[in-house]
Amino acid sequence: DAKTTQPNSMESNEEEPVHLPCNHSTISGTDYIHWYRQLPSQGPEYVIHGLTSNVNNRMASLAIAEDRKSSTLILHRATLRDAAVYYCILTSSGYALNFGKGTSLLVTP
Amino acid sequence: DVKVTQSSRYLVKRTGEKVFLECVQDMDHENMFWYRQDPGLGLRLIYFSYDVKMKEKGDIPEGYSVSREKKERFSLILESASTNQTSMYLCASSVPPPPDTQYFGPGTRLTVL
Numbered sequence: 001d002a003k004t005t006q007p008n009s010m011e012s013n014e015e016e017p018v019h020l021p022c023n024h025s026t027i028s029g030t031d032y033i034h035w036y037r038q039l040p041s042q043g044p045e046y047v048i049h050g051l052t053s054n055v056n057n058r059m060a061s062l063a064i065a066e067d068r069k070s071s072t073l074i075l076h077r078a079t080l081r082d083a084a085v086y087y088c089i090l091t092s093s094g095y096a097l098n099f100g101k102g103t104s105l106l107v108t109p
Numbered sequence: 110d111v112k113v114t115q116s117s118r119y120l121v122k123r124t125g126e127k128v129f130l131e132c133v134q135d136m137d138h139e140n141m142f143w144y145r146q147d148p149g150l151g152l153r154l155i156y157f158s159y160d161v162k163m164k165e166k167g168d169i170p171e172g173y174s175v176s177r178e179k180k181e182r183f184s185l186i187l188e189s190a191s192t193n194q195t196s197m198y199l200c201a202s203s204v205p206p207p208p209d210t211q212y213f214g215p216g217t218r219l220t221v222l
Contacts, residue, residue, distance in 0.1 A: 032208040043113075043199050043213035044152075051208070096142075096154040096167060097201075097211060 004088045009104040012078045020073040020103055022088030027068050030092045035062065035073045036099075037084040044087065044099070047073065083107045111136045113214035115200055121220045128187040130217055132200030140203045141183035142211065143167075143175065145196040152199070158183055159205075190221045 005023040012018040024033070032051050036044040048055055048062045050071070055062045061074040075082055087102040116131035132141065142157040144167075154167030156175040164175050172194060176184045183202075187194055197218050201211040 030207070034208070034210065036213075041197075041216070041218065043201075043216040046210055046212055049208050049210055091209060092207060096157075097144075097152060099146075099152040101151070 003098075004090060004100060006086070006088055006100070006103045008101065009106065011106045011108065012075075014080060014107055014109050015077050018075040018078045018082070018105065018107075020075075020086050020088075020105065021070065022072070023070045024088070024090055025069045027090055028092060031090040032092065033062065033064060033068075033071050034089045034091055034097075035060070036087045036089065037082075038087070038102075039084045045084075047086070049091075078105075078107045080107050080109065111138075111202070111212040113200055113202055113212055115198075115214040115217050117217050118215060119218045119220075121222065122187075122190050123222050124191060126187075126190050126221075128190050128219065128221075130185040130187075130198055130200075130219070132183045132185070132202075132214055133181055134183075134200075134202040134212070135181065136202065136204070136212075137180065138202035138204045138212075139180075140205060140209070140211075141177065142201040142203075143173075143183065143185045144199045144201065145169070146199055146216075147196050155185065190219075192221050195219060195221045 034049040035047040038044045063072045085102040143155040158177045200214040203211040
């Protein structure tokens with residue numbers, strides 16, 4: 001499976017935008033970019049996904065580089081409830097999700 | 110919204126007991142999955158099912174079995190629980206084709222004493 005690289009941790013102030021980066025230089029043409037987040041002792045929560053174009057939904061935006069070798073999850077106004085571990089995952093054929101270590105986001109009031 | 114529910118959030122069992130973990134999804138998804146999540150090891154796939162009565166082994170099926178008699182329900186069975194099966198168990202469902210987004214339940218924290 002193609003691998004992703006994310007910073008171990010990031011910090012943000014409440015109500016400020018947050019940009020969470022992800023590098024995936026070995027992405028293949030059929031790989032989708034998925035983002036999930038996970039709060040302590042809870043199951044992963046789907047956030048957003050994309051293939052080539054930037055995507056927006058009610059939770060976040062996903063900006064995908066033109067060469068698709070990197071992407072950025074954008075939380076427009078961080079809240080305390082957004083503090084979680086964020087995972088960037090590539091998916092194509094096959095079923096198992098490879099959740100790596102993700103980025104632990106700390107949001108301070 | 111997709112909803113995946115799991116029968117228990119927390120469970121404590123004794124070594125040797127037979128344990129049933131139930132998962133139900135309400136979105137008519139074909140695919141269902143069982144993972145376990147342990148610190149430092151990430152998510153590991155135990156079994157998955159792509160149709161009723163169909164099952165496929167994942168990366169770590171030993172000591173587990175599964176049952177899918179109805180499309181919405183996928184059960185994970187620990188035939189004889191052992192302490193090394195203490196873990197967070199996560200169920201997920203999805204509908205093919207790609208992107209095949211998986212939606213997760215809240216998880217069951219199982220402790221085997």
